[in-house]
Amino acid sequence: xxxxxxxxxxxxxxxxxxxxxxxxxxxxxxxxxxxxxxxxxxxxxxxxxxxxxxxxxxxxxxxxxxxxxxxxxxxxxxxxxxxxxxxxxxxxxxxxxxxxxxxxxxxxxxxxxxxxxxxxxxxxxxxxxxxxxxxxxxxxxxxxxxxxxxxxxxxxxxxxxxxxxxxxxxxxxxxxxxxxxxxxxxxxxxxxxxxxxxxxxxxxxxxxxxxxxxxxxxxxxxxxxxxxxxxxxxxxxxxxxxxxxxxxxxxxxxxxxxxxxxxxxxxxxxxxxxxxxxxxxxxxxxxxxxxxxxxxxxxxxxxxxxxxxxxxxxxxxxxxxxxxxxxxxxxxxxxxxxxxxxxxxxxxxxxxxxxxxxxxxxxxxxxxxxxxxxxxxxxxxxxxxxxxxxxxxxxxxxxxxxxxxxxxxxxxxxxxxxxxxxxxxxxxxxxxxxxxxxxxxxxxxxxxxxxxxxxxxxxxxxxxxxxxxxxxxxxxxxxxxxxxxxxxxxxxxxxx
Numbered sequence: 001x002x003x004x005x006x007x008x009x010x011x012x013x014x015x016x017x018x019x020x021x022x023x024x025x026x027x028x029x030x031x032x033x034x035x036x037x038x039x040x041x042x043x044x045x046x047x048x049x050x051x052x053x054x055x056x057x058x059x060x061x062x063x064x065x066x067x068x069x070x071x072x073x074x075x076x077x078x079x080x081x082x083x084x085x086x087x088x089x090x091x092x093x094x095x096x097x098x099x100x101x102x103x104x105x106x107x108x109x110x111x112x113x114x115x116x117x118x119x120x121x122x123x124x125x126x127x128x129x130x131x132x133x134x135x136x137x138x139x140x141x142x143x144x145x146x147x148x149x150x151x152x153x154x155x156x157x158x159x160x161x162x163x164x165x166x167x168x169x170x171x172x173x174x175x176x177x178x179x180x181x182x183x184x185x186x187x188x189x190x191x192x193x194x195x196x197x198x199x200x201x202x203x204x205x206x207x208x209x210x211x212x213x214x215x216x217x218x219x220x221x222x223x224x225x226x227x228x229x230x231x232x233x234x235x236x237x238x239x240x241x242x243x244x245x246x247x248x249x250x251x252x253x254x255x256x257x258x259x260x261x262x263x264x265x266x267x268x269x270x271x272x273x274x275x276x277x278x279x280x281x282x283x284x285x286x287x288x289x290x291x292x293x294x295x296x297x298x299x300x301x302x303x304x305x306x307x308x309x310x311x312x313x314x315x316x317x318x319x320x321x322x323x324x325x326x327x328x329x330x331x332x333x334x335x336x337x338x339x340x341x342x343x344x345x346x347x348x349x350x351x352x353x354x355x356x357x358x359x360x361x362x363x364x365x366x367x368x369x370x371x372x373x374x375x376x377x378x379x380x381x382x383x384x385x386x387x388x389x390x391x392x393x394x395x396x397x398x399x400x401x402x403x404x405x406x407x408x409x410x411x412x413x414x415x416x417x418x419x420x421x422x423x424x425x426x427x428x429x430x431x432x433x434x435x436x437x438x439x440x441x442x443x444x445x446x447x448x449x450x451x452x453x454x455x456x457x458x459x460x461x462x463x464x465x466x467x468x469x470x471x472x473x474x475x476x477x478x479x480x481x482x483x484x485x486x487x488x489x490x491x492x493x494x495x496x
Contacts, residue, residue, distance in 0.1 A: 061112035092123040118145035169198040177208035187216040191241035238263040246274040255280035269298035276305035286314040294319035303339040319353035341371040348377040357382035362393025369397040379408040387412040408432035433458040445475030
């Protein structure tokens with residue numbers, strides 16, 4: 001063996017190259033076969049020689065989806081976990097709990113686990129032999145589960161734990177910040193089961209957190225918001241549901257100096273409006289809201305409250321329905337787009353709710369694009385919209401935003417002049433025409449090919465589309481293929 005491999009730093013660098021397949025981002029595009037091969041590679045490296053054993057085993061066990069592999073280290077359970085040809089998962093409820101000796105076998109490699117996702121809960125009873133003070137994974141950094149850990153939560157709480165994602169407010173939730181002093185990210189993914197009881201447990205638990213960077217949870221009361229305003233580490237807040245109303249308060253809050261991202265997923269906008277009206281986020285950069293119903297009585301004060309945050313560069317608001325009377329907004333200066341003109345730093349703007357496109361025409365689009373010179377992503381998805389922006393108006397607006405690379409707005413592509421424009425906008429790569437009016441698919445494809453040479457799709461892969469949009473896509477691909485062929489022919493002729 002080369003002497004360089006005896007240097008721990010060099011050896012770890014080599015092993016990390018193998019570990020790329022196990023990286024979460026790489027795992028999204030890698031196959032199960034690739035990941036299995038990587039794990040087998042680490043197992044083989046661990047058996048190669050003594051210097052390889054510890055670093056290879058640390059990487060082999062670093063990330064687990066469930067504790068079944070650890071149960072497979074128990075002699076009695078090994079044939080069940082790794083039975084040959086088994087395609088169905090075994091149900092552990094019929095298995096007797098571990099003995100004290102088997103518990104030692106189970107815990108043999110648990111100290112190496114750094115990230116754990118718990119997918120099932122039918123094996124928790126096997127762990128009943130473990131003393132209550134046991135920490136199964138002393139080096140665990142990340143815990144995520146959709147299962148109720150019930151009375152076994154304490155077994156997973158490592159003093160090194162930084163990320164904890166639970167499906168609901170656990171009765172013993174306060175033990176998380178108490179036992180995990182390094183906690184940086186806490187996520188509670190569901191709404192309150194019992195508003196009074198669960199709410200108090202959640203609020204008391206959050207007030208024990210001293211170094212949170214990211215918090216995702218059901219709605220908070222004013223006192224808990226006050227505690228969070230004193231956390232200089234806090235950067236991201238996500239609020240699920242809105243079954244906690246925020247009434248009048250006389251608390252003087254400090255500004256949330258370092259919070260840059262706010263996300264709200266609620267039934268109505270009332271809770272979000274109250275937060276944005278009463279609290280200060282001087283560094284706010286991203287705001288997202290998904291709300292079931294967005295009547296104009298709530299949308300108008302929401303946009304008014306948001307207008308205080310000129311630092312916003314990313315805004316995304318979506319709603320399934322809206323009860324506003326669109327006739328009241330015709331010609332109004334209070335439309336969603338007009339109220340967003342003040343955000344001059346915008347790089348992403350996504351509106352997806354009924355009437356978000358009201359009054360949108362060539363003039364308003366030009367004014368908007370002039371107000372958002374840095375815009376890169378612009379989406380207005382409105383099921384009630386009647387397209388009035390023409391290609392001529394679009395191209396005039398595109399001159400004002402050279403960085404735009406994704407566009408989804410309803411277009412009036414019925415009456416067009418393919419020879420009207422001579423400029424090219426080369427940054428735009430994604431143009432969605434599924435909400436546009438189109439009469440001549442070939443003419444639309446030709447003008448896109450001529451003016452927007454970087455656009456290769458007008459129908460997103462994940463969306464269904466009408467036949468005319470598919471025709472535009474087909475013609476666009478044909479024009480591109482002909483252009484490529486023409487370049488090859490020209491190049492071959494020049495060589496001769």
